[in-house]
Amino acid sequence: MLEELVTVSTVVNGKHYRRIVEPRLLLSDFIRHDLGLTGTHVGCEHGVCGACTILVDEKPVRACLMFAPQADGHAIETIEGLAEENGELHPLQEAFRDKHGLQCGFCTPGILMTMKAFIAQHPAATEGEIREALSGNLCRCTGYQNIVEAVKLAVSRIGGSS
Amino acid sequence: MKPAPFRYAAPRSIEELLALKAEHGDDAKFLAGGQSLIPTMNFRLAQPAVLLDLNTLPDQNFIVETSSGGVRIGALVRHSDIETSETIARSHPLAHEAIRFVAHPQIRNRGTLCGNLAHADPASEMPAVMLALGGRFHARSAVSDRWIDASDFFLSIFTTALEENEMLCEVEMPPLPPGSGTCFLEVSRRPGDFAMMGVATVVSLDEAGRCAEARIAYCSAGETPLLAPGVVASLAGEEPDETALLNAARQAAEEIDPPGNVHLTSAYQKHLVAVLTGRALRTAFARANTNASQ
Secondary structure, three states: OOEOOEEEEEEEOOEEEEEEEOOOOEHHHHHHHHOOOOOOOOOOOOOOOOOOEEEEOOEEEEHHHOEHHHHOOOEEEOHHHOOOOOOOOOHHHHHHHHOOOOOOOOOHHHHHHHHHHHHHHOOOOOHHHHHHHHHHOOOOOOOOHHHHHHHHHHHHHHOOOO | OOOOOOEEEOOOOHHHHHHHHHHHHHHEEEEOOOOOHHHHHHOOOOOOOEEEEOOOOOOOOOEEEOOOOOEEEEOOOEHHHHHHOHHHHHHOHHHHHHHOOOOOHHHHOOOEHHHHHHHOOOOOHHHHHHHHHOOEEEEEOOOOEEEEEHHHHEEEOOEEOOOOOOEEEEEEEOOOOOOEEEEEEEEOOOOOOOOOEEEEEEEEEOOOOOEEEEEEEEEOOOOOOEEOHHHHHHHOOOOOOHHHHHHHHHHHHHHOOOOOOOOOOHHHHHHHHHHHHHHHHHHHHHHHHHHHOO
């Protein structure tokens, strides 16, 4: 009953993966090292910075606070899956480009995944709601102002009101 | 830092889970949301030899109303499930109001209520909510099955009445008294930060508009969530006007003695106790007034 190695079978960005891993492997490391998807970043490994945020079953979670076996049977979306297959950017990515919402880009994947889920739940989000929704993601470069502007623009575009 | 190696099981039944826990005792830890356990393992502050994953257990994510109007909440109910539960928004608005102060949405999507309560961080909101509600905690092991009152559950920092090999498998929020008003308030430096001070209160009015019942609990005020019976006594039978509220706030600041921490002094915490007590009671009584007239 107790295993030293476990099989993880998961769908990531629509593609199925099956690997055998040590159960202590963090989902963030599984995604980066075992699957080669290095867009998900590791900042703190204790859940406070948000750089590792991914979507699991469409909900934002900290990849550093899940063990890889816990992804077995679940669907994951990472930053690599945000743009279309043909390279067409997601409206959030376009808005971040247009509003200069990133500098070094380290926090950006976590923020984009968080905001993707947030906007889906709050298509008419106000600036105050956006600021509060961003509070689980730390950025050391931008001072957040352009991130907020980018998300506001994305909300207006996705909502179709711009 | 990466966690130390462990052996892992994802049992398919509670009985199997509890049997494994009984077999391995203190060498084994339960893994539910993992939002408190995994950080400590990543720091290697905790190095359990065995991890027992609850997440594949069937039928543990229930939120059900009891025949008396209370609510039972299962071991795999995530904080985000409570946030979106219409049942809880209707029957226990105190829990609904408090849950958005728990960490951040990303944490709430994994962290479980039962896991949070069993972890018993003194700064956590939901232990104070359960204390204010007079909740009950269902503890099971391979050889025992018992219910523990909230007032007996939190013993010290990160320490509960759960005994070796016991698992917190569900909790029950009792029905609120008819015509109750509730309020949860918290001050933190930024949204999602640990509470500098938090208060949860349940009050009700009699027909003459005087305080009939009251319960008030604080988080981040000591080693456990704390009730304030002195505050309750000062309100009993009183009309909750500004004088009574001011009195209650003063009483709270005398009765609650927060230790202070690296973020703020005990004097400032005491100040917050007084201010939040007054505000929370004012709101809760106003809500009770509205509810009583419906």
